[in-house]
Amino acid sequence: MTNSMIKVDHITKTFNGFTAVNDASLEIEKGEIVCLIGPSGSGKSTLIRCINGLEHPETGKVYIDGEELDPKSGNFAQIRRKMGFVFQHFNLFPNMTVLENLTLAPVKVLGKSQQEAEDVAMKYLQVVGLVEKKDEYPNKLSGGQKQRVAIARALCLEPEMMLFDEPTSALDPEMVLDVLNVMKELANEGMTMIVVTHEMGFAKTVANRVVFLEDGKIVEDTDAKTFYENPESDRAKDFLSKVMY
Amino acid sequence: MNAFIEFLTLDNLTYMLFGLVWSVIYGVIVVLVGTILGIIGAALKISKHKVLQSIGGLYTTVFIGTPMMLQILFFAVALPQALSFTGMRFEPTTLGVVAMCLNAGAYQTELIRSGILGVDKGQWEATETLGLSYFQAMRYVILPQAFKRIIPPLISEFMTLIKDSSLLYNIGAIELTASASVLGSRSAGIMIPYLDAGIMYIVIYLILSRVEKMAERRLAVSD
Ligand SMILES: Nc1ncnc2c1ncn2[C@@H]1O[C@H](COP(=O)(O)OP(=O)(O)OP(=O)(O)O)[C@@H](O)[C@H]1O
Ligand SMILES: [Mg+2]
Numbered sequence: 001m002t003n004s005m006i007k008v009d010h011i012t013k014t015f016n017g018f019t020a021v022n023d024a025s026l027e028i029e030k031g032e033i034v035c036l037i038g039p040s041g042s043g044k045s046t047l048i049r050c051i052n053g054l055e056h057p058e059t060g061k062v063y064i065d066g067e068e069l070d071p072k073s074g075n076f077a078q079i080r081r082k083m084g085f086v087f088q089h090f091n092l093f094p095n096m097t098v099l100e101n102l103t104l105a106p107v108k109v110l111g112k113s114q115q116e117a118e119d120v121a122m123k124y125l126q127v128v129g130l131v132e133k134k135d136e137y138p139n140k141l142s143g144g145q146k147q148r149v150a151i152a153r154a155l156c157l158e159p160e161m162m163l164f165d166e167p168t169s170a171l172d173p174e175m176v177l178d179v180l181n182v183m184k185e186l187a188n189e190g191m192t193m194i195v196v197t198h199e200m201g202f203a204k205t206v207a208n209r210v211v212f213l214e215d216g217k218i219v220e221d222t223d224a225k226t227f228y229e230n231p232e233s234d235r236a237k238d239f240l241s242k243v244m245y
Numbered sequence: 246m247n248a249f250i251e252f253l254t255l256d257n258l259t260y261m262l263f264g265l266v267w268s269v270i271y272g273v274i275v276v277l278v279g280t281i282l283g284i285i286g287a288a289l290k291i292s293k294h295k296v297l298q299s300i301g302g303l304y305t306t307v308f309i310g311t312p313m314m315l316q317i318l319f320f321a322v323a324l325p326q327a328l329s330f331t332g333m334r335f336e337p338t339t340l341g342v343v344a345m346c347l348n349a350g351a352y353q354t355e356l357i358r359s360g361i362l363g364v365d366k367g368q369w370e371a372t373e374t375l376g377l378s379y380f381q382a383m384r385y386v387i388l389p390q391a392f393k394r395i396i397p398p399l400i401s402e403f404m405t406l407i408k409d410s411s412l413l414y415n416i417g418a419i420e421l422t423a424s425a426s427v428l429g430s431r432s433a434g435i436m437i438p439y440l441d442a443g444i445m446y447i448v449i450y451l452i453l454s455r456v457e458k459m460a461e462r463r464l465a466v467s468d
Contacts, residue, residue, distance in 0.1 A: 052374060053373075054370055054373060054374070077376055080374070080376060081376050083374075084374070085374035087367060087370070087371065089367055091365075091367040091368060091370060091371035092371075093368065093371070093385075093386050093390075094390065095386070095389040095390050095393070096385075104375070104377070104385060104386075105375035105376055105377060108377060108381050108385070109375065109376040109377060109381075153375070154374070154375075157375065157376065
């Protein structure tokens, strides 16, 4: 066994014969910040969703903290709980207030008392700077605020790692920074993170490593500086020339 | 017009209102039990188990595919007859109401199912990543959102059921149409009692239509 936080071992995922992730392998150590980048349709979401167990690869295995993530195994839910997941479209529960969004899982899944759960929730609302919004419903929040609530919601389960699938892609430009700052803060505190992002600035300054995907394959897996300054593959060069001005 | 006013004695009016109250009570019972059956039916139909799916499918096919009157007669008349050898006694009205509940449950299965399927897939995924079980996801996240969108059609269903409870007249239940018929047979003509009953149904209908419109508006605002 390995003591990597996340180990992806030759996974392949197809949708009706179309290969979205093709024999991908990846290892992430505790405290590492890894950015997944690549063109649209290259399989970034599929890969990060396989890591979280939202999708199940046909072949290959995913290990979290040394344990295999297997939906048929009894500890699937337990292993999964070590990961927080943040979606592009937030997926807050519109029928609940911000505080209820944050306390639902801690109470129902972890068995915390309402009071305990609220204390933790308030702590994380503080982290994302939205304490004053605790009694609002999600439809009263801006996109950036929704995403910060979604991050706080995931943090309330005290995960050991956080996965982000394009957390700022659905946001107006002026909201992006608020969210990135929260993520940066998490990174500084030593959270293990995988971030699918098009935010090159974030990848450059915060990420330890950049994993570049194309057509479902991991084409490049290197430290951020090397990737941006001196990419190995022509594909990555081509991609960078298109996204950087 | 004179005949109309003459008919509206306190006694007659009380008798009609009594029938109306029962019609509404049947409507309430049936819509509530129907909702519970609808939740179960919808859960069966959207489950991944082939067998459970088929049970749900069979249920809705049978109860949507046949007329409610036939179902009421089957439960209230045919079933007691078939079971008479057991010596058990059944109250026809109760059995008729059971039939109506099953019928409403089938329609509400479809309604609730479409409500559940209408909830964004991302909501399910969020519950999954937070570790909620299927039942917890349904109970706290999916059903509340599904119900919000089906409250207006549910109110329509309630209006229909109040009217449909008049079918129970055929098996001797007390309700508004029955009240009108009884009063008609006692007085000179049946026209006035029936008109009177009709007006009462319309008043209920108009009230509930208003409630439905209000619900629609409220729900539209909060979305
Ligand atoms: N549930 C699905 N069913 C069918 N095809 C899918 C499904 N999910 C993804 N795909 C396909 O798999 C490929 C990879 O999709 P994926 O969403 O992982 O790409 P991505 O890199 O995240 O793209 P984007 O940057 O646009 O989000 C795409 O061609 C997509 O159409
Ligand atoms: Mg994607």
